Amino acid sequence: MSKNEAQAREELIDLAADFYDQFAGGEIPEMELPTRTKSNIVFDEDSNVWVYGDRTSKRSANSVSGARKLLKAVYTIEFLSDQLEEGRSSTLRELYYLSESWDNEEAQFNSQDESNQLVEDLEIVSGVTREDFHMRPEESGATLMGPLELREQTRRGEREIHCQEDVGEGGYQIPNNPDMIDFLDHDIDFVLAVETGGMRDRLVENGFDEEYNCLVVHLKGQPARATRRITKRLHDELDLPVVVFTDGDPWSYRIYGSVAYGSIKSAHLSEYLATPKADFVGIQPKDIVEYDLPSDPLGDSDINALESELEDPRFQTDYWEEQIELQLDIGKKSEQQALASRGLDFVTDTYLPERLDDMGVL
Incomplete structure (x- = not known):
């Protein structure tokens, strides 16, 4: 023991x-x-x-x-x-x-x-x-893909893995307890935490992780604790910027909130799980307007959730109040994959590079 x-x-x-x-x-x-x-x-x-x-x-x-x-x-x-x-x-x-x-x-x-x-x-x-x-928990299936070499403690002993060279297209699966991992070496410039599997696959297929020295973390929807823990460790121990890329709806904003600020049910573990310096990279309500993205109308539950977020201390900043009020005004929500309406390469060639450059990440 x-x-x-x-x-x-x-x-x-x-x-x-x-x-x-x-x-x-x-x-x-x-x-x-x-x-x-x-x-x-x-x-x-x-x-x-x-x-x-x-x-x-x-x-x-x-x-x-x-x-x-x-x-x-x-x-x-x-x-x-x-x-x-x-x-x-x-x-x-x-x-x-x-x-x-x-x-x-x-x-x-x-x-x-x-x-x-x-x-x-x-x-x-x-x-x-x-x-x-x-x-x-039940297996989350969340993965890492990018220029990171690590050592994992397993029941069969230690194993060293490079999260690009030693894994398939699916990436390295995050273990239940990521504190059993040691970071050995990396060429990462920033961590990109992605909500959906479809967008994660698009980034990997387009070589975004290789071109921008990016570690892509698949959140797989509402992220499991192991995913949030390893994201925090990557930021704290390797001094890496973390950006969170989600759909443009109130439920996805809460995914960002759980990564950055912690969740209500696990607030006792916020110092262990949360990465307060994580930034939000999209989809923003203003992106829906600026890029004229395909969208769906907000439902009653969406509206109630957005109004609730205006009262949520985790979202009481000028940025979030402006974006949420804009979304309530336009009455629309949009998914990450809606960027494909401008071509399959738009997200990796234009959208993310421009957004990340504006944020000072690139």
Whole structure:
């Protein structure tokens, strides 16, 4: 067992011991957590990321519902502790199904959302990430393609990989725990995090990564934690600019927000996952107008999401307020692939070079 694994197990056992001590002292056991709502997100001036504020809520055994939650927490702690001791790992989905074998039916989960949230609760109160608990999400499939050489620790030992020369067109798949990677060498000038697989493939086919010494990170939609973690490491450890290239709709702006500022549900990990200096490269609402891009009308859910973002502290800047208000005014949204209306090479020959030059990246 590694030092991190031993520490993770110790934190879990200490948490269970705290419940026992509360019982022994005649107290009603409880677990205090930050309130996970948008209104309890505050900007941390030191780390430049959004984190939970001072408001908290409690999981307490003073009700039947609260007692069930703590019972499930204890069973989960025992499972995770045993898993670490045995050097095993499991997925979040497996934890949900595995609970059906627990001898106490009251400890079994009613849904995967419930088990996912409990793992997040344990992260917060223990200060240990789920990766150190050996808990994995389902495979994200997110990849890297570009001039980066790295060393990965695997169960079969170390392996060194060049993320252009040693991989196929699909790129290097990001592992669940990117902290097991060492960066050995690189010729990267900037990191381009791309939302869609279609655009990622277009960039690679057109040789954008080679021509501009760019590391293309496929976010695969809303990025997994491993993707955000490796993006942050690339920025912090290699001092590389990070730009995020998404569709032009409110849901894609939230993808950018999760990379740059963190998400509400994982605000306790913002300093670990977020890259606050990441910039947004498009598609902007003004691009829809300037390039007359093929577009779709905003639906009611899009409008509500944009109006919500105007109230979201992560988007309360002059740039975002101007772009969101413009989008509400034109009533349109557009995808990355809409740039193909000007030719398959337009995105790599014109759009990205011009945008990145204006931003000072190229």
